[in-house]
Amino acid sequence: MIQTEHLSKSFDAKLALVDLTMAVEPGEILGFLGPNGAGKSTTVKILTGMIRATSGRAVVAGFDIATEPLEVKKRIGYVPETAALYDGLTAAEYLELIGCLHHLDPKTTATRRGELLELFGLGDVQHQRMTEFSKGMRQKVLIASALIHRPDVLFLDEPLDGLDANAAAVVKELLKKLAAQGKTILFCSHILEVVERICTRILIVNGGRQVTSGTAAEIRAATGTATLEEAFSRLTGVRDVGQVASDFLSALEKA
Amino acid sequence: MRAIFAALGIDYAQWKALTLVALKLDFRMGTFLRSRFSREARGIALLVGQVIFYSVYGLFLAIVTWVSRDLFLVGTVLMGYVTFMVGTSVLVDHNSALTSPADYGVLGFRPVSSRTYFAARLANVLVYTTAMTTVMAYLPALSLFVRHGLAVGLAGVAAFYGCSLFTAFAILFGYGTLMRLVGADALKRALSYVQLAMSFFIYGGYFFMSRLAGSRALASLTLPKSAWMLLFPPTWFAAYLEIAGGGTGWRVIVPAFVSVAALVALAYGLGGRLSMDYSDRLAGLASSTQKIRSARAAAGPGWLFRADEARAVALLVRSQFRNDQRFRMGVLSILPLTLIYVLMGVSNGGMHDPFVAARGGSGFSLVTVAVVMFPSMLKPALTRSESFRASWVFFACPADRLRVIRSAKNVVVAFFLAPYLLFIGAIYLYFTRNVLHVLVHIALLGLISHLVLQGFVLLDPELPFSRPTQTGGRSTALIMLMVFMGLVSGLLQAFSPLIYGSVRGTATVFGVMVGATVVLDLLTRARVERQARSLEFEG
Numbered sequence: 001m002i003q004t005e006h007l008s009k010s011f012d013a014k015l016a017l018v019d020l021t022m023a024v025e026p027g028e029i030l031g032f033l034g035p036n037g038a039g040k041s042t043t044v045k046i047l048t049g050m051i052r053a054t055s056g057r058a059v060v061a062g063f064d065i066a067t068e069p070l071e072v073k074k075r076i077g078y079v080p081e082t083a084a085l086y087d088g089l090t091a092a093e094y095l096e097l098i099g100c101l102h103h104l105d106p107k108t109t110a111t112r113r114g115e116l117l118e119l120f121g122l123g124d125v126q127h128q129r130m131t132e133f134s135k136g137m138r139q140k141v142l143i144a145s146a147l148i149h150r151p152d153v154l155f156l157d158e159p160l161d162g163l164d165a166n167a168a169a170v171v172k173e174l175l176k177k178l179a180a181q182g183k184t185i186l187f188c189s190h191i192l193e194v195v196e197r198i199c200t201r202i203l204i205v206n207g208g209r210q211v212t213s214g215t216a217a218e219i220r221a222a223t224g225t226a227t228l229e230e231a232f233s234r235l236t237g238v239r240d241v242g243q244v245a246s247d248f249l250s251a252l253e254k255a
Numbered sequence: 256m257r258a259i260f261a262a263l264g265i266d267y268a269q270w271k272a273l274t275l276v277a278l279k280l281d282f283r284m285g286t287f288l289r290s291r292f293s294r295e296a297r298g299i300a301l302l303v304g305q306v307i308f309y310s311v312y313g314l315f316l317a318i319v320t321w322v323s324r325d326l327f328l329v330g331t332v333l334m335g336y337v338t339f340m341v342g343t344s345v346l347v348d349h350n351s352a353l354t355s356p357a358d359y360g361v362l363g364f365r366p367v368s369s370r371t372y373f374a375a376r377l378a379n380v381l382v383y384t385t386a387m388t389t390v391m392a393y394l395p396a397l398s399l400f401v402r403h404g405l406a407v408g409l410a411g412v413a414a415f416y417g418c419s420l421f422t423a424f425a426i427l428f429g430y431g432t433l434m435r436l437v438g439a440d441a442l443k444r445a446l447s448y449v450q451l452a453m454s455f456f457i458y459g460g461y462f463f464m465s466r467l468a469g470s471r472a473l474a475s476l477t478l479p480k481s482a483w484m485l486l487f488p489p490t491w492f493a494a495y496l497e498i499a500g501g502g503t504g505w506r507v508i509v510p511a512f513v514s515v516a517a518l519v520a521l522a523y524g525l526g527g528r529l530s531m532d533y534s535d536r537l538a539g540l541a542s543s544t545q546k547i548r549s550a551r552a553a554a555g556p557g558w559l560f561r562a563d564e565a566r567a568v569a570l571l572v573r574s575q576f577r578n579d580q581r582f583r584m585g586v587l588s589i590l591p592l593t594l595i596y597v598l599m600g601v602s603n604g605g606m607h608d609p610f611v612a613a614r615g616g617s618g619f620s621l622v623t624v625a626v627v628m629f630p631s632m633l634k635p636a637l638t639r640s641e642s643f644r645a646s647w648v649f650f651a652c653p654a655d656r657l658r659v660i661r662s663a664k665n666v667v668v669a670f671f672l673a674p675y676l677l678f679i680g681a682i683y684l685y686f687t688r689n690v691l692h693v694l695v696h697i698a699l700l701g702l703i704s705h706l707v708l709q710g711f712v713l714l715d716p717e718l719p720f721s722r723p724t725q726t727g728g729r730s731t732a733l734i735m736l737m738v739f740m741g742l743v744s745g746l747l748q749a750f751s752p753l754i755y756g757s758v759r760g761t762a763t764v765f766g767v768m769v770g771a772t773v774v775l776d777l778l779t780r781a782r783v784e785r786q787a788r789s790l791e792f793e794g
Contacts, residue, residue, distance in 0.1 A: 088578030
C-alpha cells in the first residue's frame with residue numbers, strides 16, 4: 001500500500017532524505033520514528049504529494065505519487081505535524097471544506113461530519129469558530145478531517161499531540177480498529193511507549209537515512225537493549241542519556 | 256543611550272533585542288518568496304526597488320522645490336506627500352503593529368516590562384517610516400539646500416522628520432486610544448472599519464490639499480495661507496521653511512508652534528499611560544479570542560458555487576472575509592479611494608453620462624482609476640494570509656489546482672467585484688439617470704477590471720491564502736498601482752470618444768475585451784497547468 005524505492009529529497013545543498021526504501025502493507029501500522037530533523041515529516045510530505053522527491057519512486061495506494069498525485073490524494077488521509085487550519089472557520093465549515101476538496105456530495109459530508117464531531121465530543125461546539133478552540137480540539141478536527149472521506153491510507157504526524165488522555169485512548173483504539181479493517185497507517189510520534197503499543201512494525205530514520213526496521217521486539221533484540229527508548233537512543237547516536245543530563249547540569253552550574 | 260532608556264523606564268538590552276528580531280523577521284517574511292533567486296537576492300531586489308520608487312517620487316518633489324519660490328507652497332506639497340506616504344505605510348503595512356496579540360503569546364510570560372515591549376513595537380514602525388522618509392526626502396532636501404540656502408535646507412530636514420514622526424505617532428496614538436476606550440475585543444472586531452476611516456482621512460487630506468492648492472497655486476506658484484489650509488497638519492511643518500526663510504507673523508509662528516506641541520503631546524501620550532498598560536491591553540486582545548462567539552448562521556457559499564473546489568474556495572473566502580482582518584481590509588480599502596475619486600469627480604463638474612460626455616472627451620471619470628485598481632488590490636489580499644500554513648489542505652487533498660485558482664478568481668469576482676461595480680453603477684445612475692448607458696458603461700468597466708484581475712492571476716497564479724504576509728512592500732505596491740492605474744485611466748479617457756462615439760465603436764471595444772478575456776483565460780490555464788506541477792507546500 002505504501003512503497004518507496006530509493007526515495008531522496010534535498011533542499012538546496014541539504015540532504016533531508018537519502019535513499020529510503022520501505023513497504024507498508026494493508027493492515028499494518030508502521031511506527032515511523034526518528035529524532036528531530038531526521039526526515040520523518042519530509043517523507044510524509046513527499047508521500048502525501050505536498051512536496052516532490054528529488055529522486056526515487058513512491059507508490060501509495062497503488063499509484064505513483066509523482067505521476068498520479070490526485071489518485072493518491074483521493075485515497076489518503078493526513079494529519080500534519082503542525083495543527084494548521086483555517087481557524088476562522090467553524091469545525092463544521094472546515095469539514096465541509098475538506099469534503100468539497102474530496103468531491104464528497106454535500107449530504108454525505110454533512111452526515112459524516114456530524115458523526116465524526118459527535119464522536120470526538122465536538123458536537124456542541126461545531127458551529128463555533130476554531131479561533132476559540134484549544135489545541136486538543138483543533139487536533140480532533142484535524143483527525144476528523146483525515147477520516148471524513150474514508151481513506152485507505154493514513155499518514156499521521158504526531159496525531160495525539162494536545163489530546164487529553166481520554167481522547168488519546170480513543171484515537172489509539174480507533175487506529176487499531178482501522179488497521180484491522182485493512183487500512184494502511186504510517187504513524188509518526190516521539191512517544192515511544194505509544195508506538196510500541198499500537199504499531200505492528202517500526203522504522204527508524206536518522207539524518208535522512210533508514211537505520212533499522214522491524215517489530216519492537218526485533219529492534220530491542222538487535223540492539224541488545226531492554227526498552228525501545230534505549231534502542232532508539234543507541235540507534236540515533238545519543239550517548240548515555242544519564243550522562244547527557246549530567247553534562248547539562250554541569251553546564252548550567254558553570255554559566 | 257542606556258541611561259536615557261532607563262530614565263524612560265525601558266530596558267535597553269531587551270528593547271534592542273526585540274527591535275532587531277522584529278526587523279529580521281519582517282525582512283525574512285518579506286523575502287519568503289518562491290523564486291529561482293535566493294531569498295537574500297529577492298530581499299535586496301525588493302529594497303532596491305523601493306529605494307528607486309521613493310527616489311523617483313523625491314525627484315518629482317525636488318523639481319517642485321526648485322521651480323517654486325513660495326516656501327509655504329513648497330513646504331505644504333512636500334509635507335503633504337510625506338503624510339500621505341507615511342500614513343499609507345502605517346495603515347497598510349503596520350496596521351497591526353500595536354494591536355497584534357501574536358507576540359504576546361511568545362513574550363507575555365517573559366520578564367519584559369510593558370513599556371519596553373511597547374517601545375520595541377514603536378521602534379519597529381519608526382525604523383520603516385524614517386527610512387522611507389529619508390529615501391523620499393534626500394533629493395528635495397538637496398534641492399532646498401541648493402536653491403534656498405542652508406537655513407531653509409536644515410529647516411526642511413527637520414520638517415521632513417517631524418512630519419513623518421507626527422503622522423506615525425498620530426495613527427498609532429489613534430489605535431492605542433481606541434483600544435483603551437472601546438476595549439480590546441470591540442476594537443479587534445472594528446479594526447478594519449477604523450482603518451477605513453483613517454484611510455479616508457489620509458487620502459482625503461491629501462486630495463483636499465491638492466484641491467485647495469490646485470488651480471490657484473499652480474497658476475501663481477504661491478499658496479495662500481487661509482485658515483482652512485492651516486488646519487491641515489502638513490502646513491504646520493511647512494511653516495518651518497518659511498521661518499528659516501525669514502517669514503514672520505502669527506500665520507507662520509503659530510502653525511510651527513502647534514506642530515511642536517502636537518509632537519510633544521503625542522509622544523507624551525504614547526509614552527505615558529498607553530505604554531504603561533500596553534501588556535494588559537494586548538493580553539485582553541489575546542484572550543478576547545477565548546470568549547465563546549458562535550459563528551453567524553452559515554449562509555453557505557452561495558448558489559453560484561455549489562460543488563467541489565469552487566464551493567470549498569467560496570466557503571473559505573467568505574469565512575476569511577468575516578474573520579481575517581487583513582483580508583477584509585484588503586478588500587474594503589478600495590472604498591475610501593472610490594469615495595475620494597467620486598468627490599473629486601463631482602468637484603470637477605459632476606460625473607457625466609459617458610456617452611454624452613464622449614463628445615466632450617470625458618467619458619471616463621476619475622472613478623475608473625479605483626475600478627481598475629480594485630482587482631490589483633484583491634489579488635494580494637486573496638493570496639497572502641497569516642493562515643498560509645493551513646493551505647496544506649490544497650496540497651494534500653485531491654483538489655485540481657487549476658480549478659482552485661480559477662475558482663478563487665471567480666469567487667472574488669462574484670463576492671466583491673460585482674457588488675462593487677453595482678455600487679459604482681448606482682453612483683453613475685444617480686448622476687446620469689440613464690439606465691442603459693450606465694449598464695453598458697459598467698459592463699465595460701467590469702470587463703476591464705476582470706481583465707486586470709486575469710492579468711494578475713496569469714502573472715502570479717497562486718492558491719488562495721497560501722503565502723505569508725509581507726511587511727514593507729504592500730504600501731509601495733499600492734502607491735505604484737495608484738500611479739500606474741491613473742495612467743491607464745488617462746489612456747481610457749483619451750480613447751473615450753472612440754469607444755462611446757458610435758455603436759460600432761462600443762461594440763468593437765466590447766468584442767476586443769471579450770476576446771482578450773478568452774485569450775487570457777487560455778493563457779492562464781496553460782500557465783497554471785504548467786506551474787501547478789511545480790508548486791510545493793511552503794508552510
